[in-house]
């Protein structure tokens with residue numbers, strides 16, 4: 001190797017290092033805040049948030065094993081495992097992984113988590129297909145939000161239940177944000193009082209979504225959003241939760257819990273306010289897309 005090629009090699013190496021340090025994640029809509037670490041948070045008896053500061057992963061514990069709803073990004077798996085251990089539980093006792101929505105910020109860690117725990121994955125049919133494809137072919141992210149594929153061993157249908165020990169969770173298919181978007185509910189106690197926990201998948205239609213018109217993101221997407229909003233409005237929730245922590249003010253509620261309010265996460269008004277906000281946002285989006293009569297027109301069958 002002559003001096004000048006050695007010099008270029010050195011430059012290339014330096015170049016790589018600098019680029020690596022400054023590498024921006026190229027996944028579409030990636031947000032570095034998603035990986036901000038956080039400790040575990042108790043929500044009610046036998047249910048804990050063990051995800052990052054901004055993305056949820058709910059641990060449901062029992063003497064006969066545990067369930068985990070969602071595992072954020074692959075790089076967050078270590079944190080989730082650490083949080084489970086901090087609570088005094090063994091990650092190897094996690095028997096079942098459930099999913100809310102097949103976007104990489106909520107399912108990216110499934111494959112690695114299955115490897116680490118031996119847990120079985122259970123997903124809705126349409127989200128299961130997307131997770132098995134590692135996110136390929138998503139109607140919105142296209143192939144710009146890929147993640148390690150994971151295979152579901154049981155397909156979850158609307159109102160199907162999943163049980164561990166004495167806890168039963170019910171799946172509610174609330175499509176729109178993803179085709180197989182799944183909201184989970186279950187009764188938990190706080191100081192002996194039963195409370196209905198509901199974790200909403202998502203009701204967000206991102207700016208790139210097309211709800212109506214000749215080329216919707218997928219046929220029936222507007223109807224799906226409108227039906228999901230109406231359905232969730234009728235589902236009564238005591239403990240309001242979702243896939244992103246800011247949607248249900250996890251930080252504020254955690255502080256209240258730490259200050260001694262054991263019912264800090266009981267928030268039926270917050271749940272309804274979230275549905276109202278989502279309803280308004282969908283109406284606004286439909287208006288922008290040329291449907292001023294919103295869900296009423298969609299449900300009357302003129303669109304979507």
Ligand SMILES: [Zn+2]
Nearest residue numbers: 101103177202
């Ligand atoms: Zn999403």
